[in-house]
Amino acid sequence: MRNTYRALGAAALALGTACNTDSLLRVTDQDVVRPTAVSDSTSLPVFLAGAQSDFQTAFSGTGLGNEGQANIAGLFTDEFIQTESFASRFDVDRRQVQSENGTMAGIFLDLSRARAAAERASAQYVKFNQPNASGRIDALTLAGFSYTLFGENYCSGVPFSTLDENNQITYGQPQTTSQMFGSAIAKFDSALAIPGISADQRALAQVGRGRALLDLGRFDDAAAAVASVPIGFQWIIESSSNSARQYNGVWELTANEGRWGVADREGGNGLDFVTAEDPRVPFDAGALGFDNGPSPLQLKYPDRSSLTVLADGIEAKLIVAEAQLRRGDRAGMTATLNALRADPTAREQRVPADLPTGFEQDFSALVPLAVPATQDAARDLLFRERAFWLFGTSHRLGDMRRLVRQYARPASSVFPSGNYLSNGRTGTYGTDVNLPIPIDEGNNPNTPRTGERIPNKGCIDRNA
Template sequence: MTKNNSKGRSTMPRRLGTGFTLALAMSVTACQEANNQFLQVTDPDIILPSEATTPQAAVAIANGAIATFRSVTGADESTWLFGGLLADEWSTSSTFIQNDETDQRQIQEFNSSITGMLRRLYRVRTRSDQAITALVALRPDARALIAEMYLARGFAEMQLASDFCNGTPIGNGNALPPEDGVPKSNQELFAIAAASLDSGLTFANGTDAQSVLMNRSLRVARARVALARGDFAGAGTLVAGVPTAFAYQHTFSANAGTNTIWGQGLSSRRYSVGDSVEGNARTILVRNAIPFASARDNRLPVVTPTSGSVNGQDGLTYTRTTTMWGQFSAVDVANGVDARLIEAEAALKAGNVTSWLAIHNALRAAPPKLGEIQPAAMTALVDPGTEASRVSLHFREKAFWTFSRGQRLGDMRRLIRQYGRTVDNTFPQGVHYKGGNYGGDVNLPVVTDERNNPNFKGCTDRLP
């Protein structure tokens, strides 16, 4: 029997103590080995691309790519929102300087919100490429899913070209080691996007419902790229026959996450629907801005408070909100309205005013549902009579049909590049309601973190 002395120490013979020490050492070694085993255990929820050896694993990688794709549309604070903030769709009612400086068109290169948005766009490309490689090797019959991966990749490339400055780097995150991106002009990025979307179309040639959905989605995205590259006739041809009722959507749920356009706008009130007059007293004129809030347009219902009862996140701004989206509302990544608007612009460019006006009035006569809103029929438009006024009317109509779906900033840049407008008569101008004046930014900068890339020395230029 082991006895304890008055100090609580064991009086067991020493030879037994030596055996205990050895046992203790063996126990420590066993624990270390067990810990190593725990640390090395495979997480069944994570599938590395290099470990994709089954058809099921390839599909899982593709599903992960789709989740990342959702993050650059409505599942996260994306350039759909920040592009609209830099343009005229939204105004800031946030406490965050990142939002304020974007709305003021004076964006700093180290803007942390844009850093996250840029990373997610890059990740869509990387993860789509990983999924394409896995699917082609292990599920070559999943042609519609492969097409969707090309859609995700091409869409991200199109959004980069539409929203960011010239000189945006595009690398290869799947190379070993990863290859640093080489800066590309916006037009070079649009060409890259066109190639991705064209590749997708070669897979989206089946007659099943998913293949048809992907074919239409790719054609709409590809036509948007064609517009950006100045191929108006080609854009119109691409979307011919796409039904107006068609929509490719990203969806949301309690498990998959909520609609961030709703979350940032209506729920958190960090974004206020943009208008041509600002300030709580509604006395600060914003030149060039479409009066999204005060237009009382059927496509965009807006609640505009006249007191501080609905203050923004900043506690000061009387926030203008819209019920266009709910917590779990799906967002249209591409739809038939996009197709009709592309056809209308192609007709306008070709000088076919009758067709251009007819397309717009057909949409106004039977408006499709927009988010949670089913607009009532609207009065027919009349020809304003001049080319310049027709262009203005076309892009105004498009702005309401596509509100906060990631198109407005790119369209404003196109108005300058392709239609002879100037920055001064296109982007918001004048006194900003949070102080100072609007700056000169017309796109988002590639952020400071990218300067770790030895090929990147900053935006080539900040031109439209």
């Protein structure tokens, strides 16, 4: 079971013009379809296409300098390491991200735009008396995943503002990390309650709901939420070679530009994504980075049109396995993980359609795992399996934070720490465990303030 969101140039596709050359020269609000220009339900696809396009930009990035959450979360954690000299990204890799960081402002804005566009699209379906339309279900799930990504990757205190039909801003109140996940669950619940929801839409909302429940530490509820999701379910964000805006952003910044490569045991605590030679993380060991230094090239996204998985049956099984771990059922957890490792459908889902000639993924290397002797060992095994199955899909930062928040592990033993080294660049890792709110959000009068300064870089707190 599989579905896609195609990256669209929403404004270009949505509204046609008559063959009047004079009208072609009269342009207002370039690149924007104003709500007041949409007068009936025939234009609802405009809003949905815009939301889908904005989410693709925010999630997997583009070829136009939009990093996307999959890139930036991987760079912040132990998935990618920088092999260029871009100072603002260097700070991300070293976990020393300031609210003034110019790169981070654009990434935050992209995700904010995706969230707002999805909620606006959902509202338009209600406005035009189509609350049960399939498009509204898609819009609600996009909004749910947007809130989830904010909760997993950013500090506590993200504000969610709205823009009315007259372009007037209603400034939102900052939400805590838990509140963001609660907002996500509310969106998924709304989608699941709509009559006529398709099987794949239901599975997508179920996996999203399970993911947010896991983030809240409601492990059994999370497992129950995804219990019926089939292993063959997969919902992908589709990229394209049609335009740079539609390129896969991970391919762009790794393969096309060489900005960062696959990390290996980064900062001492990072996983061995290279030396493990695990077929779930294919790479080219001989590749060079932007600085012409060694930079193992990820091959999970080997082409500009490579697809990015948003949710699938594999993630559902991993959620079930974690609930078993929390119940102390180490044998059950291991059985679930081993069934997943041996499942031909799961393996097929991790084979890129356009893997370069000469590169192969040897899934016979995924031999059965032994039952861990202790709960700590079982925890480490579960999170390692999650890291390799979900590599490069903006799950790793949320998982590392959960190891600190839910499993009481010190951040210094989870995140890359100590001395930083990458192709001759040296430094020291910071203590950040999430991404800050950009200083631009200081314009929101609801942002917490002390005098004229924004405390905690605009966050309520920087805790995991």
